[in-house]
Amino acid sequence: xxxxxxxxxxxxxxxxxxxxxxxxxxxxxxxxxxxxxxxxxxxxxxxxxxxxxxxxxxxxxxxxxxxxxxxxxxxxxxxxxxxxxxxxxxxxxxxxxxxxxxxxxxxxxxxxx
Amino acid sequence: xxxxxxxxxxxxxxxxxxxxxxxxxxxxxxxxxxxxxxxxxxxxxxxxxxxxxxxxxxxxxxxxxxxxxxxxxxxxxxxxxxxxxxxxxxxxxxxxxxxxxxxxxxxxxxxx
Numbered sequence: 001x002x003x004x005x006x007x008x009x010x011x012x013x014x015x016x017x018x019x020x021x022x023x024x025x026x027x028x029x030x031x032x033x034x035x036x037x038x039x040x041x042x043x044x045x046x047x048x049x050x051x052x053x054x055x056x057x058x059x060x061x062x063x064x065x066x067x068x069x070x071x072x073x074x075x076x077x078x079x080x081x082x083x084x085x086x087x088x089x090x091x092x093x094x095x096x097x098x099x100x101x102x103x104x105x106x107x108x109x110x111x112x113x
Numbered sequence: 114x115x116x117x118x119x120x121x122x123x124x125x126x127x128x129x130x131x132x133x134x135x136x137x138x139x140x141x142x143x144x145x146x147x148x149x150x151x152x153x154x155x156x157x158x159x160x161x162x163x164x165x166x167x168x169x170x171x172x173x174x175x176x177x178x179x180x181x182x183x184x185x186x187x188x189x190x191x192x193x194x195x196x197x198x199x200x201x202x203x204x205x206x207x208x209x210x211x212x213x214x215x216x217x218x219x220x221x222x223x224x225x
Binding site for chain 1: 117144146148153154155156157158161163169171172203205213214215216217218219
């Protein structure tokens, strides 16, 4: 039972354009969401997060949007740069169970120069 | 540099052999975790330790044991390796007040 889903295994975007990565979740108890970026042969690195009390969080070129009614979140990268090429994981957890972070299967983003 | 250090980076085992994966963090974090990453599966939690002296099972604990040796170190042991345990293993740590996990660079383990 995949509680956090990333339905697009891969995405290609032209340099300078917007990259939109999507994530859906099924567990309505999740109240905190994170995005991680992973390069080959390295561990995931934290990118941005959002609490369920918000619907948007922005950090430089990265913005995460949360739609609780649709159980959907998205990561926007504007403008996309070649160094953004990586695998992006969506993750979620819930208050009272902060130890158990549930990951999606990842989306491989390729930025085309 | 501060962070999470995993050893070894690569290992090949034969079925039935035992192996301990080591993890150490120097960020004074209380919580530590072991995940495995398999193609098409994302990262799945094997075991975690919320504080020194405590350990708990995650989503896929069968076939593994862990030891929280001290606040810095959290090891993962395979007593009798099986081909299904071929995976990339990641250790992570977290500060209690921040919901942000810090990951090591992983151990790529192949069981023949």
